[in-house]
Amino acid sequence: MTDACRVVETGGVYQSGAKKGQVRTAKRWACAHCDALFAATGVEVDHLVPAGSLRSDEDLVPFVNRLFCAKDGLQVLCKSCHKTKTQLEKNK
Numbered sequence: 101m102t103d104a105c106r107v108v109e110t111g112g113v114y115q116s117g118a119k120k121g122q123v124r125t126a127k128r129w130a131c132a133h134c135d136a137l138f139a140a141t142g143v144e145v146d147h148l149v150p151a152g153s154l155r156s157d158e159d160l161v162p163f164v165n166r167l168f169c170a171k172d173g174l175q176v177l178c179k180s181c182h183k184t185k186t187q188l189e190k191n192k
């Protein structure tokens with residue numbers, strides 16, 4: 101597993117659907133940009149090389165190749181960092 105896809109196990113009190121006081125291990129994902137930890141619902145998978153857009157038929161093959169890249173072409177970002185990166189890429 102690379103730094104771009106880091107899972108951290110943290111202890112926590114399991115609140116919903118568990119008996120009182122029951123503790124379980126909660127997985128947290130580290131954002132590759134800000135390094136903060138988030139639950140799985142707080143992170144998104146980002147393409148290091150943007151997949152780009154489909155403006156013509158000629159865009160289809162390179163778009164698909166970038167979209168379905170190898171695992172090392174992906175990173176985990178929190179939703180905020182992913183939104184910022186995506187907006188910066190659109191403004192290029």
Ligand SMILES: [Zn+2]
Pocket residue numbers: 131132133134135136177178179180181182
């Ligand atoms: Zn982040």
